[in-house]
Structure formats: structure tokens, C-alpha cells
Amino acid sequence: MCETTVAAMAGKPVLYYWDARGRMECIRWLLAAAGVEFEEKFIETPADMEKLIKDGRLMFQQVPMVEIDGMTLVQTRAILNYIATKYNLYGKDAKERALIDMYTEGILDLSEMMLQVVISLPEQREAKISLVKEKTKNRYLPAYEKVLKSHGQDYLVGNRLTKVDIHLLELLLYVEELDSSLLAPFPLLKALKSRISSLPNVKKFLQPGSQRKPPPDMKRIEEARKAFKF
Amino acid sequence: ENQAIAVMAGKPVLHYSDCRGRMEAVRWLLAAAGVEFEEKFLKTRDDLERLRNDGSLMFQQVPMVEIDGMKLVQTRAILNYIATKYNLYGKDMKERAIIDMYTEGLMDLDEMVLHQPYLPKEEKEGNLAKIKDKSRNRYFPAYEKVLKSHGQDYLVGNKLSRADVYLVKLLYHVEELDPSVLANFPLLKALRTRVSNLPTVKKFLQPGSQRKPLEDEKCVEEVMKAYI
Numbered sequence: 063m064c065e066t067t068v069a070a071m072a073g074k075p076v077l078y079y080w081d082a083r084g085r086m087e088c089i090r091w092l093l094a095a096a097g098v099e100f101e102e103k104f105i106e107t108p109a110d111m112e113k114l115i116k117d118g119r120l121m122f123q124q125v126p127m128v129e130i131d132g133m134t135l136v137q138t139r140a141i142l143n144y145i146a147t148k149y150n151l152y153g154k155d156a157k158e159r160a161l162i163d164m165y166t167e168g169i170l171d172l173s174e175m176m177l178q179v180v181i182s183l184p185e186q187r188e189a190k191i192s193l194v195k196e197k198t199k200n201r202y203l204p205a206y207e208k209v210l211k212s213h214g215q216d217y218l219v220g221n222r223l224t225k226v227d228i229h230l231l232e233l234l235l236y237v238e239e240l241d242s243s244l245l246a247p248f249p250l251l252k253a254l255k256s257r258i259s260s261l262p263n264v265k266k267f268l269q270p271g272s273q274r275k276p277p278p279d280m281k282r283i284e285e286a287r288k289a290f291k292f
Numbered sequence: 293e294n295q296a297i298a299v300m301a302g303k304p305v306l307h308y309s310d311c312r313g314r315m316e317a318v319r320w321l322l323a324a325a326g327v328e329f330e331e332k333f334l335k336t337r338d339d340l341e342r343l344r345n346d347g348s349l350m351f352q353q354v355p356m357v358e359i360d361g362m363k364l365v366q367t368r369a370i371l372n373y374i375a376t377k378y379n380l381y382g383k384d385m386k387e388r389a390i391i392d393m394y395t396e397g398l399m400d401l402d403e404m405v406l407h408q409p410y411l412p413k414e415e416k417e418g419n420l421a422k423i424k425d426k427s428r429n430r431y432f433p434a435y436e437k438v439l440k441s442h443g444q445d446y447l448v449g450n451k452l453s454r455a456d457v458y459l460v461k462l463l464y465h466v467e468e469l470d471p472s473v474l475a476n477f478p479l480l481k482a483l484r485t486r487v488s489n490l491p492t493v494k495k496f497l498q499p500g501s502q503r504k505p506l507e508d509e510k511c512v513e514e515v516m517k518a519y520i
Binding site for chain 1: 350351352360363364365366367369372373377385386388389390392393395396397400430431434446503
């Protein structure tokens with residue numbers, strides 16, 4: 063309780079989630095890229111979760127939840143959109159926002175498939191991995207390579223950094239973790255990956271000791287599955 | 293031909309099958325905003341392939357909406373753009389955050405609802421039970437609580453927003469699947485009545501509008517043939 067109040071008074075966002083990537087990681091990335099310091103309160107036991115629910119802080123009894131600017135926000139996209147707007151990472155007008163949204167949603171669709179691989183039952187995993195690789199190679203990466211090719215600019219939208227460049231970098235790193243050969247046919251994506259990784263705030267976040275979370279540990283997932291019943 | 297005229301006239305053109313699915317939320321929002329739109333229905337696999345080969349579908353998927361010179365895919369991208377354009381997205385970024393939070397909860401519920409007709413027979417009963425449970429115990433109570441907390445006519449900022457429109461759409465749809473679901477939610481019922489009486493929504497609720505009926509066998513068969 064104390065830590066939350068201090069952090070909130072200091073104006074720092076407070077993130078509530080497990081000590082894992084899951085659905086919170088894209089939010090950590092965006093805050094980090096925007097140069098915003100944030101606190102984290104990790105859910106460790108079912109009792110932690112029950113307390114959040116009982117205190118009425120989770121509108122749909124789910125996390126991610128972020129306390130920011132006096133609001134208790136749930137729903138990943140609501141949180142991301144607010145942060146992006148506040149820190150000018152959401153384009154200059156409605157049309158740029160539409161493109162950013164369209165591109166973001168494709169990334170989130172693929173990310174969801176990847177998340178499903180992590181939380182799926184061990185016997186389903188291989189089939190899900192195949193599906194992810196197929197979609198990555200044939201649907202998603204070509205779409206973003208095409209965008210970059212079409213305008214030849216350094217960023218996906220509006221010739222400047224927006225939330226979707228950060229989301230894409232994060233995704234490309236996961237694709238690489240899954241199978242580094244998947245990125246080979248996409249030179250512009252590889253270049254974007256280097257370029258965004260070199261931005262000072264991003265570079266800092268990529269260093270050891272940052273709040274970036276490591277790849278999932280299957281043993282911990284199975285333990286969490288039993289405890290939290292998913 | 294109609295498409296060319298529609299585009300020149302500035303009307304959005306919706307590309308989807310002649311079913312509710314993921315496009316229904318878009319139809320509701322445009323209708324509530326009083327925006328006339330055209331529809332091009334996908335009936336066969338060829339219709340989908342043609343759109344794909346044209347390069348019209350960024351991820352080879354529909355919904356796709358042609359609007360203001362853009363070919364937008366991804367339901368949220370489409371809805372966000374329409375809501376912004378027609379002032380149904382709150383007055384500032386904090387109101388937008390709340391609207392987004394409410395809308396995203398509704399989309400989670402809608403995900404269960406829109407899949408129902410397309411599920412294999414053996415999964416239908418389980419999914420319906422899940423819809424009933426989540427509506428009655430998670431989602432509808434959350435929105436009833438919001439309305440109770442401020443006593444206003446609309447969910448956010450005392451003015452109609454996309455969140456109200458989406459909520460009303462779902463209230464009707466879930467009630468079709470579970471007729472007594474609204475029994476314990478008087479404020480939701482009142483909101484639904486209020487929103488339904490707005491001239492644009494009233495018109496959309498009348499027979500002959502572009503609102504789609506609950507999916508029937510024919511719809512499901514068509515979609516399965518075209519997409520799967």
C-alpha cells in the first residue's frame with residue numbers, strides 16, 4: 063500500500079500484473095520509449111489478485127491495470143492509447159491515427175497468437191507454433207515491409223516515431239526469439255529494428271537491469287496455471 | 293458501379309458478408325452518427341480473393357471500410373476513426389481513456405457473442421453458457437455500476453459516445469440469446485430505451501434498415517464457404 067501511494071504522489075504510473083511479459087509488456091515498452099519512469103506491483107499469489115478484485119479496482123476483474131493521472135485503467139488498448147496520446151506518440155491527426163491503429167491491430171493479433179502459444183497446454187503447443195510461424199512469414203511481416211517500402215521513410219507513419227514503431231520493434235524481437243530466420247527476407251524491417259533499438263530511451267530499456275521482462279519460463283507458467291486456474 | 297458512385301458521394305463503403313459478425317459494430321456506429329453508407333457483400337471465396345489480390349486488405353481479412361480515401365481494416369481502427377470524425381469519442385484524452393476502457397470490455401464480451409453462430413454444434417452450448425455467465429456476472433454489472441455512480445444519461449461525460457452505442461448493440465444481441473438477461477439491470481434498460489429513441493438509432497432499429505438479423509444457417513454456410 064505505502065509504495066503505491068508514494069509512487070502515485072510522485073506522479074509515476076503504477077503497473078499491476080504478474081512479473082512476466084504477458085499483456086503488460088507492450089505497456090512497459092511504450093512507457094520506456096516515452097522516457098516515463100514507472101513502478102510495478104507484482105501479483106504473486108491468488109490472494110493478491112483477490113484483494114485487487116475485492117477492492118473494486120479492476121473493472122472487469124482482470125489485469126493489466128495501470129494507475130495513471132488519477133485513473134485506474136484496465137484494458138491494454140485503453141492504457142496504450144492514453145499513454146501514446148499523452149506523450150505524442152499517436153500521430154498528428156485522425157487519419158494518421160487510423161493508420162497507426164490499423165498497423166497496431168495487426169501486431170496485436172500476431173502477439174495474441176504468440177501469447178496463446180505460451181499459455182496453451184503443452185500438447186497443443188507445436189501446432190500453435192507452426193501457425194504463428196506461418197502467419198508471421200506470409201501475412202504480417204510482408205505487410206509491414208510493404209509499408210516501409212511504399213514511402214521509404216524511417217518510421218511507419220508520418221515520418222516520425224509513433225507507438226506503432228515501438229510495438230513493431232517489440233514484435234520483431236519476439237519473432238527473432240522464436241526463429242531468427244523468419245526476419246531474413248525483410249531488409250527494411252531489419253533496418254527499422256536497428257534504428258528504433260538505437261533510440262536512447264529504447265537502448266536503455268534493452269539493457270540488462272531494466273524493467274523489460276525475460277522470455278517465459280515454462281515451469282513458472284505451469285505453476286501459475288495451477289495457482290490461477292487458466 | 294454503385295461503389296464508384298458511393299465513393300464519389302463521400303459515403304463509406306463496407307466490405308463484409310451479409311451478416312452481423314465483426315462489421316455490425318461499425319454499422320451501428322455509422323447509423324447512430326447519422327452517416328449513410330454502402331455495403332458490398334462477400335458471398336463467395338472469389339469475392340474475398342478478389343479483394344486480397346487487389347491489395348485492398350492489409351492482412352487479407354475483412355472487415356474493410358473504404359472511407360475518406362483510405363481502405364481501413366481492423367475493426368478497432370475503423371471504429372476509432374468514425375468515432376473521432378463524428379464526435380463520439382469524448383471531449384479530451386481522459387474521457388477517451390474511460391471510453392476505451394468501457395469499449396474494450398464490451399469487445400471482449402462481443403468476441404464470445406459474435407462467434408456463437410459459427411461454432412461447431414458441440415461447442416455451442418458451452419459458449420452460450422459462458423456468454424450468459426459473463427454478461428450477468430461480469431460485464432452488465434460493471435456498466436450498471438457506472439451508470440449508478442454518476443446518475444447521468446450516458447456512460448461518459450454526460451453525452452452520447454461510441455461506448456453507449458456499442459453497449460446498446462450488445463444489450464439487444466445478448467437479450468436475443470438470453471431473454472431474461474436484463475432483468476436485474478434497470479439502468480441499462482433505461483439507457484437502452486433512451487439511446488433507442490434517438491432519431492438516428494430509432495431509424496436504424498426499424499425494419500428495412502441496414503441492421504442485420506441474428507445469424508441463420510444460410511449466413512453461417514456462406515461465411516464458412518467464403519472464408520474457411
